[in-house]
Amino acid sequence: MPRPVKCRRVEFFPKDTYFIPLGKGKWEVEEIELKFEEVEAMRLKDIEGLSQEECAERMEVSRQTFQNIIDSARNKVAKALTEGKAIHITGGNYISSSCQFKCLSCGKIYDFNQQKYNCPKCGNSERVCKKKNRLCHKRPEK
Known part of the structure; x- marks a missing residue:
């Protein structure tokens, strides 16, 4: 494989x-x-x-x-x-610095640069990459 x-x-x-x-x-x-x-x-x-x-x-x-x-x-x-x-x-x-995430909890879509680690709406850290529609473990740079 x-x-x-x-x-x-x-x-x-x-x-x-x-x-x-x-x-x-x-x-x-x-x-x-x-x-x-x-x-x-x-x-x-x-x-x-x-x-x-x-x-x-x-x-x-x-x-x-x-x-x-x-x-x-x-x-x-x-x-x-x-x-x-x-x-x-x-x-x-x-991947890019303009990557977008979708919060698994509330469904909010937010930009990579908009929030450091968590969803700006609910604070959840579980997210999926909007482009690939799979879990994202990427840690945005500060």
Whole structure:
């Protein structure tokens, strides 16, 4: 049985998530899905100019995992550019500082930064990650 995928920390979410070659309609072109963590890897390495070790640390993964993520991202972008395919940025296995939780007691949805550990409405510490709909044991930073 394969190991479960560890979530990667993503700090940046692009406003535009769909790119299509000029002159082609959305239904006329094949698309390639680029995960949010792949965009984050390219941003950290290629735009911010961080070392592979620094990038891996920021994304909370090993250097080898970071290298696998960025290799996959670059391959997908190169394929889209050379073969005239659309790029759709969506999905992935990630966590972010804008993570939202749902309180198991009262059902209130609250942001990661809004409250340190407990639900702001009832004070309960049991919560599920809204994105993954499973128990969240993550401790927000102070």
